[in-house]
Amino acid sequence: MGGDHGPSVTVPAALRFLAEHPAAHLLLVGREDALRPLLGDQAGNPRLRVVHAEEVVGGHESPSLALRNKKDSSMRVAINLVKAGEADACLSAGNTGALMAISRFVLKMLPGIDRPAICVPLPTTQGHTHMLDLGANVDCGPEHLFQFGVMGAMLVEAMEHKERPTVGILNIGEEEIKGNEVVKAAADLLRASGLNFIGNVEGDGIYQGEADIIVCDGFVGNVALKASEGLAQMLGSGLKEEFKRNWLSKLAALVAMPVLNRVKKRFDHRQYNGAVLLGLKGISVKSHGSADVLAFSCAIARAYDAAENRVLERISARMAQLTPAAAGES
Amino acid sequence: MGGDHGPSVTVPAALRFLAEHPAAHLLLVGREDALRPLLGDQAGNPRLRVVHAEEVVGGHESPSLALRNKKDSSMRVAINLVKAGEADACLSAGNTGALMAISRFVLKMLPGIDRPAICVPLPTTQGHTHMLDLGANVDCGPEHLFQFGVMGAMLVEAMEHKERPTVGILNIGEEEIKGNEVVKAAADLLRASGLNFIGNVEGDGIYQGEADIIVCDGFVGNVALKASEGLAQMLGSGLKEEFKRNWLSKLAALVAMPVLNRVKKRFDHRQYNGAVLLGLKGISVKSHGSADVLAFSCAIARAYDAAENRVLERISARMAQLTPAAAGES
Numbered sequence: 085m086g087g088d089h090g091p092s093v094t095v096p097a098a099l100r101f102l103a104e105h106p107a108a109h110l111l112l113v114g115r116e117d118a119l120r121p122l123l124g125d126q127a128g129n130p131r132l133r134v135v136h137a138e139e140v141v142g143g144h145e146s147p148s149l150a151l152r153n154k155k156d157s158s159m160r161v162a163i164n165l166v167k168a169g170e171a172d173a174c175l176s177a178g179n180t181g182a183l184m185a186i187s188r189f190v191l192k193m194l195p196g197i198d199r200p201a202i203c204v205p206l207p208t209t210q211g212h213t214h215m216l217d218l219g220a221n222v223d224c225g226p227e228h229l230f231q232f233g234v235m236g237a238m239l240v241e242a243m244e245h246k247e248r249p250t251v252g253i254l255n256i257g258e259e260e261i262k263g264n265e266v267v268k269a270a271a272d273l274l275r276a277s278g279l280n281f282i283g284n285v286e287g288d289g290i291y292q293g294e295a296d297i298i299v300c301d302g303f304v305g306n307v308a309l310k311a312s313e314g315l316a317q318m319l320g321s322g323l324k325e326e327f328k329r330n331w332l333s334k335l336a337a338l339v340a341m342p343v344l345n346r347v348k349k350r351f352d353h354r355q356y357n358g359a360v361l362l363g364l365k366g367i368s369v370k371s372h373g374s375a376d377v378l379a380f381s382c383a384i385a386r387a388y389d390a391a392e393n394r395v396l397e398r399i400s401a402r403m404a405q406l407t408p409a410a411a412g413e414s
Numbered sequence: 415m416g417g418d419h420g421p422s423v424t425v426p427a428a429l430r431f432l433a434e435h436p437a438a439h440l441l442l443v444g445r446e447d448a449l450r451p452l453l454g455d456q457a458g459n460p461r462l463r464v465v466h467a468e469e470v471v472g473g474h475e476s477p478s479l480a481l482r483n484k485k486d487s488s489m490r491v492a493i494n495l496v497k498a499g500e501a502d503a504c505l506s507a508g509n510t511g512a513l514m515a516i517s518r519f520v521l522k523m524l525p526g527i528d529r530p531a532i533c534v535p536l537p538t539t540q541g542h543t544h545m546l547d548l549g550a551n552v553d554c555g556p557e558h559l560f561q562f563g564v565m566g567a568m569l570v571e572a573m574e575h576k577e578r579p580t581v582g583i584l585n586i587g588e589e590e591i592k593g594n595e596v597v598k599a600a601a602d603l604l605r606a607s608g609l610n611f612i613g614n615v616e617g618d619g620i621y622q623g624e625a626d627i628i629v630c631d632g633f634v635g636n637v638a639l640k641a642s643e644g645l646a647q648m649l650g651s652g653l654k655e656e657f658k659r660n661w662l663s664k665l666a667a668l669v670a671m672p673v674l675n676r677v678k679k680r681f682d683h684r685q686y687n688g689a690v691l692l693g694l695k696g697i698s699v700k701s702h703g704s705a706d707v708l709a710f711s712c713a714i715a716r717a718y719d720a721a722e723n724r725v726l727e728r729i730s731a732r733m734a735q736l737t738p739a740a741a742g743e744s
Contacts, residue, residue: 209648219586222594256549256636264552264633287640291648303594304634306586308641310617315642318539318621319649319681326676333673340670343663346656351649 085114085140085158086178087373087380094177095122097380101388102131104381108388111135111171114158137161140178143373147181151189159183163190166366172391173367175358175384177375183368184220184361191366194396196403199224200363201232202302202370203239204309205356208293214240215254215290215298218359219306229253229270229299230277234406235362235399236297237279242393252285252295254304270299277406313353358383360390362399367391415444415470415488416508417703417710424507425452427710431718432461434711438718441465441501444488467491470508473703477511481519489513493520496696502721503697505688505714507705513698514550514691521696524726526733529554530693531562532632532700533569534639535686538623544570545584545620545628548689549636559583559600559629560607564736565692565729566627567609572723582615582625584634600629607736643683688713690720692729697721 087093091114098110112119113135126132139157141150154160159178165171167190176183180202188200201217216232217224224232233251240249253271255263263284274281285294287308300308323344327337337344353372357379361368367390371383417423421444428440442449443465456462469487471480484490489508495501497520506513518530531547546562547554554562563581570579583601585593593614604611615624617638630638653674657667667674683702687709691698697720701713 207648209651222586254637256552256633256640287637287642288644288647290641291644300637303586304637307584307617307630307634307638310586311620311638311642312617312645314618314621315645316649317618318537319646319677321539322677322680326673326680329673329676336670336673340666340673343656343659343666343670346659347649347652350652350656 085118085137086143086176087371087375088143088177089374089376091118091122093375093377093380095119097375097377097384098132099123099126100377100381101384102126102129105385105388109133110384111162111165113137113162113165113174114140135161135165141182143179145179145182147179147185150179150182151185160186160190163187163366163368166368167191173369173387175369175371175387177371177373177380177383180219180370183370187361187364187366187368191364191368194363194365194400194403196406197231197235197363197399199228199231200361201228201235202305202359203236203362204359206290206309206312207351207353207356208291210293212356213290213293213296213298215300215305215309216362217300217302217305218309219302220361221302223303224266224301226266226269226273229266229301230273231363231403233270233274233279233281233297233299234277234402236299238398238402239360239362239390239395240296242395242398243389246296248280249296250282250294251279251297251299252282252289254290254298254300254308255284255286257284257286266301274299316351316353354379355382358386360386360395362395365396367396415448415467416473416506417701417705418473418507419704419706421448421452423705423707423710425449427705427707427714428462429453429456430707430711431714432456432459435715435718439463440714441492441495443467443492443495443504444470465491465495471512473509475509475512477509477515480509480512481515490516490520493517493696493698496698497521503699503717505699505701505717507701507703507710507713510549510700513700517691517694517696517698521694521698524693524695524730524733526736527561527565527693527729529558529561530691531558531565532635532689533566533692534689536620536639536642537681537683537686538621540623542686543620543623543626543628545630545635545639546692547630547632547635548639549632550691551632553633554596554631556596556599556603559596559631560603561693561733563600563604563609563611563627563629564607564732566629568728568732569690569692569720569725570626572725572728573719576626578610579626580612580624581609581627581629582612582619584620584628584630584638585614585616587614587616596631604629646681646683684709685712688716690716690725692725695726697726 109131116136137158162174203216359370369387439461446466467488471487492504533546689700699717
């Protein structure tokens, strides 16, 4: 029900996902009267079920109020289905804070993990990287950053079948004082963890693909991600304006369009949609609120892949192995 | 002497600056044997003087060692000239940490300012903004962020002749927990300061020009700036690659080139070169190490403008006015 466009995007995206994933089953959670009319000839698809939920969490609603008062919201019902084992993962394009609060309350944390983290893939010159936390936690301690590193590494191992992916920690490069105390202490924990820790990554290293996983505080991560989005938008609209300036540039635009479209496709943020809330005893994924059908179907696919590849089992196993060591270090 | 290219860039940039600023005088500080041969027909220019300094601070040298041991480095001698009142500002493309350490040691802080901050202009969809701190300080307290706000506002008032420029604080937008405690407390101080404080700015707001001055911790600011640089590089090289892919796209590149060059020029980072180290009793400016002649001459012009427009006097006056009030607030 959530996101900027609601069911007009989420339902077609769900149908698209189903067509592309012949083994998948989907539960659409929300107001039946809003969802059913959009199903068309897929209404009878045996891999598709509508689960009615009366309420909707608003985009600007207080997460704590949504948690307390909206027991029959689509978000709450969907997360309950994960808790009950009736769904392997849930996905929402709605209120991030509410999704986080309800997911955490209902699903609880995995053993050894103190806080959930938002993990997103980002494009790089060489392919892509994963960064976490992107905004679930501000004021992280070293042990939290350490846990983010473990969770990110296990996600990449599981979902991308990559052995010993590289883990870096976001830092600044001034020679004398490299980063703050928290980052230094977290780096020590990661260095002793047995993960493939490569040390510091600076801001520009994110997009140079210096590490498969980049660990940071949610405040820093959120700012870096949004600053990048803002810059890309500015450059994109600058490009558009200049190509529209006069008939000559409009002609140039026609000629250059196929190339520009290839560039656009290559870095298309829609294919990177779907932020996994890692650290919970259940898979909960957040889509960008402004997602279109392609973007939302990519996010469904990410939730599906996370469940299919048993990301949580892998995190639990590694944490069980590491926690005594980590406790000894700290 | 500093930067990736040394005098081969800094001297031609100095000559270019002199030609464009008929009232300006320049002191070139460094090894005479390296500088003099590059002066050409300007060797006798009465507005240009070479000040010999025997040593050079290396790009990767420890700032504290450079401060202690290199008393006759070009950097130290240049800053001494500012201290002695023989120069109104100094500029270096060298080791940032060393420039900061030496500037702080020699020039000392302005009354009421605890720490220096690196302030840079950044392009926006509407023009440009100024952001600080970009990496001089990690682990800032609320009073430091508050001081950054005052310094940034006074810089913009003085250099851009803008009355009551808007000041925002970088934050993240999750509804419930907006930012960390430090940012919240700093926002309270800024709100009570009499500055034109507009509240929170998220990462994408930087490039949307939401505020004339954006205040942040040096860690966050450095990461945001470098992440932006990295993203721009990635998009730029992606564009280049796609235009070079085959003869058709190469043809398209030819047609599109004038438009692409206009976009490039519009957001050209070289015109934004020159980070002012604010808060010191003297103007010290850092150029990007990789600056070319155009970029370095822009940075000289920024140092010149900062001195010409009496940025420091304005900061001092405002701090004198605010400090009792700010102390009362905290």
